[in-house]
Amino acid sequence: MATECPVFLFTVFDFSIYGCLRCNWNWKGHMFLSSACNFLFLQFIITLLLVLALIMDDICDNVNYISSPRALSYVRDSKQGKKVLKHMNKVLRNLSKLGIKSSDVPRKGVMVGNVGHGTGLQEAELLRACLPFGAVQAVVMVPGMAYCFVVFADLAGAERAYSALHGRRNPVSPDLPVLYLAYVDSVPGCDSVCKFDLKPPGLLLYEDFVTDAEEESLLNCVDWTNTSCHSGKVLKQRRVKHYGYEFRYDTNNVDKDCPLPEGIPPECDFLWPRLRQRGCDVGAQPPDQLTVNHYEPGHGIPQHVDTHSAFEDPIMSLSLGASVVMDFKHLDGRHAAVVLPRRSLLVMSGEARLAWSHGITARKTDVMPSAGGGLVVQDRSARTSFTFRRVRHGECRCEHRDRCDSHQRRSTAALEAAGTDEMAAGLESQHVHEVYEKIADHFSETRHKPWPNVLAFVQALPPGAVLLDVGCGNAKYFARNTKVFQVGCDTSTGLARVCRERGFEVLTANCLQLPFRSGFADCCISIAVIHHLASQARRLRAVREMVRVLRPGGRALLYVWSKDQQRGMQRSAYLKQASCVGDVETKTVKDETPRDALLPLPVHTNRTQFKHQDVFVPWIMKPSGTTCVQTPPTFYRYYHVFEEGELEQLCSLVSNCTVTSSYYDQGNWCVILQKTPA
Known part of the structure; x- marks a missing residue:
């Protein structure tokens, strides 16, 4: 150039x-x-x-963000070095915008470029590559990024790693690409990084709880050949056997009225007196349900919370055969990595059992703390866990509402019992209409990019068609097809004002009673609207209204939020935005129901999977000119997120229309329906 x-x-x-x-x-x-x-x-x-x-x-x-003589010499002497440094400087420029500065003198913290969470790098792979050069205190994997950070125990280790790895392939891990390194003054703090010193409240770990002989006796008492009453199964990631009651993975519960013939083996009876001797209360009665899991290296179990209504406190897990790292995650972003040594007993009660999910990542190695205070990589071996529970008879009454299935059932029952149109209308008025009036301008500032499939639907309309946008928001789908006549409506006067200021034909109206004559529109779109309606009857009424204003043969496109925000390995755009810097919607909000709420619905944690269908979703608004010290106001919007097939079933109740297409689009369930020709 x-x-x-x-x-x-x-x-x-x-x-x-x-x-x-x-x-x-x-x-x-x-x-x-x-x-x-x-x-x-x-x-x-x-x-x-x-x-x-x-x-x-x-x-x-070509500006060298790292002015160390070693880096400059490498650039002068190598064409590959120039290319490496160019890419490294690009990353460092972006990091500098986040307050992370590179250093021209050795530091313990090292940025490693060209690999990271975004490239599929495992923490253990990077640690194994760095350990030959010195003890490592921490590895920080930034979600979704092609760079990461390593903190060495001393400067000498960092310098040795820099000299050996910068701009070169790692001889210890040849599968890794060429790495480029840079010293940094600070390593970003990240709530998602595992912390071995963090323990969830209510978690107890008893090491060497059983002897070698007792371990062998327990392992031998499991008869894997007996599969009566489906008590023994082979799942995708492990072998499972149940005693006392079978845990149903399809319902995440147990059939309390159908106990299994085999109770907990008597070889386990010595555990409970010993646990009491250690000062741990196992409750008035010992466990009556046991799940045995056998894991081979590379196997794991997904993050989960044992169903509240299924089991009492506490839940206990005995690790036999090998050690493993179990991850605990809280909805507020805290992440604890707990090493479960061989022959140890883990006791989860209170918050650790009810509010934190736990799971084991499927991999063949684990990163663990070393005796010297650093980190080491340990290969996994075959491991068997004995998880003991006591079946709960009745509902859970805990305070952890966002994780509690009993609380969700009570909330849904209250919503259905309220049943009247007046109660549903009151909920929508308080937590939909009033909220959008208050956040209208801020909401409009965050909504610009149209959904591609909605855009294609609008642009495919023929010249002269009449298009109605029900719940048009800030009119981001207007003027996308200049050959059609478009009119819109929204319940928010603030958003309708924004639309009119942009020169669009928009009026204030409720989707339950559209102020348009029947059969006037050729097409209708309603994007992210009817999931704000608080009863099935009202959602059905809205669909009927949209069909009413369509001409015979006219079509409507409806989008609603899906409860499932991940399909297979593909996360929705909503979940992917969790790592966006400055996204006001990702900030942590207490999962307490708003005090002035008409119904005790759970509060959803933004940018996470939905746990319940009827929830309050926070909107955190920071007005312009507000300093960081001030706490931005939080508003709670009511949502009913849809299960798979629920939207199609709702539309099927409308007699004069047919669903011609349905699909999943970035965390939304979508249907195209057509009004029956005259």
Whole structure:
């Protein structure tokens, strides 16, 4: 670029000046005498600015953010080094915007570029590559990014790693790509990083709880050949056997009226007196349900919370055969990594059992704390766990509402019992209409990009078609097809005002009673609207209203939020935005029901999977000019998130329309329906 740009620049410059002179441009008076000259001169100015921007970008890419002699020498002596440093500087420029500065002198903290969570790198792989150069205190994997951080125990280890790895392939881990390293003054704190020193409240761990002989006796008492009453199964990630009661993975519960023939083996009876001797109360009665899981290296169990209504406190897990790391996660982002040594007993009660999910990542190695205070990589071996529970008879009454299935059933029952249109309308008024009036301008500022499938639907309409947008928000789907006539409505006067200020035909109206004559529209769209309605009857009424205003043969496109925000391994755009810097919706909010709420619905944690169908979703608004010290106001919006097939079933109740298409789109369930031709 350094040799090509000047030639291109002067060529354009000569051409533009020549054109200007031909057009008799008055240089002293700065006036154009022809429109052709005006166009040529404007072309010259734009081209000049573009070329200068490219030159500056090239200069920036070659500005050495790390001025250490070693890095400079490597750049001078290697073409590959120049390429590596260019990519490294790009990453460091982005990090500098987040307050993470590179250093030209050795530091314990090292940024490792070209690998990370976004490239599928495992923490253990990076640690194994770095340990030959010195003890490592921490590895920080930034979610979704192609870089990560390593904190060495001393400067010497960091320097050795830099000298051996920067711009080169790792001889210890040849599968890793070329790495580029940089010293950093600080390593970003990240709530999602595992912390071995963090323990969930209510978690107890008793090491060496059983002897080697007792371990062997317990392992031998499990008869894997007996599969009566489906008590023994082979799941995708492990072998499972149940005693006392079978745990149903399809319902995440037990059939309390159908105990299994085999009770808990008597070889386990010695555990409870010993546990009491250690000062742990196992309740008035010992466990009556046992699940035995056998894991081979590479196997695991997904994050989960044992169903509140299924089991009492506490839940106990005995690790036999090998050690493993179990991850505990809280909805507020805290992440604890707990090492379960071989022959240890884990006791989960209170918050640890009810509010934290737990699971074992499927992998063949674990990163564990070393005796010297650093980290080590340990290969996994075959492990068997004995998980003891006592079946609960009745409902859970805990305070951890966001995890509690009993609380959700009570909330749903209250919503159904309230049943009246007046109660549902009151909930919508307080937690939909009033909220959107208060956040209208801020909401509009965050909603710009149209959904591709909705955009394609609008742009495919024929010239002259009449399109109605029900719940149009800030009218982001208006003017996408200039050949159709479009009108919209929204319950928020604030959002309707925003639309009218943009020159669009929008009025204030409720989707339950549209102020339009029957059969006037060729098409209708309603994006993210009816999930704000607080009863099935009202959601059905809204669909019927939209069908009413369609002409015979007219079509409608409906989008609602899905309870499932991940399909297979593909996360929705909503979940992916959890790592966005400055996203006001990702900030932590207490999971307490608002005091003024009409019904005790759970509060959803933003940018996470939905646990319940009827929830309050917080909107955290930071007005312009507000300092960081001030607490931004939080508003709670009511949502009914849809299960798979629920939207199609709802539309099927409308007699004069047919669902012609349904699909899942980035965390939304969507249908296209057509009004029955006359």
